[in-house]
Amino acid sequence: MKLGVLILGVSAFGQVRFEDIVAGPGKNWLTYHGDLGATRYSPLKQITRANAGHLVAKWTYHVDNALKLEATPIVVDGVMYITNSNEVVALDARTGRRVWRYLDAHSQIRRVNRGVAVLGDRVFFVTGDAHLVALHRVTGALLWSKQYADPTKGYFATMAPLAVKDRVIVGVGGGDSGIRGFVSALLVSTGEELWKFHTVPQPGEFGFDSWGKLNKEWGGAATWMHGTYDPELNLIYWPTGNPWPDLAKEERNGDNLFSCSVLAIDLATGKRRWHFQFTPGDTRDWDAQSIPVLINGEWQGKPRKLLLHPNRNGFFYVLDRVTGEFLSGTPFVDRLNWATGIAKNGRPLEIPNLQPTANGIKNCPSLRGASNWMSPSFHPKTQWLYVPTLEQCDIYSASSLPAAKLVGSMGGGADQIPSEPGQFFLRAIDYKTGKKMWEYPMPGSAKMWGGTVSTAGDVLFAADDDGNLLALDVFTGKHLWHYATGQNLTASPMTFEAGGKQYVTILAGTEVYTFGLFEAVASRP
């Protein structure tokens, strides 16, 4: 009790209230996507289409021993929080100077990390070995560390946690080696587990019979990416990964629920409200980890609560997020050969005899998918979703070994086709029609994992496939500005305001780059 009083007593400064997070980004950027619905739209407008050409680098922070930085920074009152593997750094957001650093002394697994969550006086992040760690936001002091998955069973963690009300929502990686996925809610104050939802059902539960004879402890359906949240419905929308073994289906005949799905889970109880499966019985590693973007929009002339989702399988989906009803599914890539479309019930119309074989077979999109975890953004003025899109096919091969012999592997693989190199395009998609409104081609090696942010200055910031941070016109896709970071980009940009000025930040490989508008400074001789 004394401990609780002390924590309350000292936390009078710089509280992040949950209603601040619900309000969405402004000067601050308080959650992974800026807003809980993942529109990644910022109302800041100092940087505009007219002046974006005047952006210059303001500072760079180098992360020692960086393992391919993938985080989206969080900014609270001029302090920026970024992560590396098993590491959190707080920076002065105007200067890039380090305020504190937490290096986890315990984690046995080194994995990439996608960032922190903040709430109250706390910062939360996950270690590679699936501990949720709570730190004091001002000093980096360690408050608690809670194991929520067992790394000896193949689990690991990479995601930015999602802090909602009094709980932190976390998921797990490991779906490519045979784990049983789950989503957990842990208490902000102590890390105590409030509920756990397994993405592979137990006997007697809905969906158990969709797995054939596979041992359900291995079903995969990992939960490695950050979900979204609707405060009015009190539902979280969590994307799930592939069924396991990824490419070998012999022992798991059926739809393999709830793999390759989005789950609507009641925040209070951890119970499933509805689910929608994009790729039933997947054999191409097509995780549904693309972001479930929540918008209140118009659908066939009526206002509706929608969920937009560009899936790895090449189709762009619109769902009713209250009920999970399928509204539309349209292709958003040209290289798509596995299905002719999506039926009215939401199931893909698959072309037979295209399943991965021992000798390999050409399927499109590629294993990495038509889009992946790179963040799209939705602009309220254009009503378009901006989606990093990969046009690529692969040769998919599957093993015929029994699942028991495949634990620790994907059960097959996919090869790029040298004569048909992949290419990224940034596409503006009109959700009402599924039509492409413009596209920005990105020449490069088709190796990037970068996302987007859009602003009230009508600027779309995006990573490209050649290591550049771009500024584009949201209406036309016209190039306004770029900066060569010299690194392969594996993170999404964000924007914030500090000291009255708007900045744009992206993590690039081993560095944190922050940009702002050029200002002439009188030199002081």
Added chain:
Amino acid sequence: MRRIPGILFAGVLFAQQEPSAKQLLDPSWINEGRRQYRLACGGCHGINGEGGRGPNLADGAMVRRAKNDRLFYSVRNGVAGTDMPGFPWEGEKVWQMVAFVRSLSAPAQFATLPGNAEAGAALFHGKGGCTGCHMIRGAGGFTGPDLTDAGATRTAKQLRESITNPNDRIAEGFESVSVIQADGSPLRGVAKNKNNYSIQLLEDRGKLHLLERASLKSVRFETTSAMPKPDLTAKEIEDIVAYLAKQSVRVEAKR
């Protein structure tokens, strides 16, 4: 003649095979490693292993995270892309070096210590006055280093010396500073960071100020640690060290 290849083969095997954990804690091995270290490694990493031209090996940031075979490989072959050369010694000598380098940052939680941890807890939270500045699991002050994981991140020697000789080394980010702002108002606290252009100042009540040097009327850094030299007996200090050695976030510490 036919036996020689067999012996050579055994030698190669020994070089690559990791000794037991017990062997790597053997004092004679650690001493032998220390002797060799002073001759070959101290020039760059410092005689105490605290770094110089080469990285700090005693703070645990690098060494604790590396597996034994990785340390072996780094000593034997050097580290590509850095100034660290390889030392192509025979296997046992390299393993002794690994044993010594590990000992530099051996966490206090695994050390055998003379103090009484329960008495140390009473002192830490009571007459020692430590919680005015230090936190353990969220309870305590802001301006001293957090000690929640002290037993897992510091050696017993580091814990002891930071109590007995607080001015010998002031931890990065904990230098005391006083400034006068443009409007004449003063601020006091620790500098979480500083350079010629900015100071990140944390007040003792936990408020962070991100200051531009150009906007300040004056800045004064203290040369002594904010940590007072404690009025404690040698036994009391050992008790506190024993208590701090038990602090590890992944093991529920006794209170």
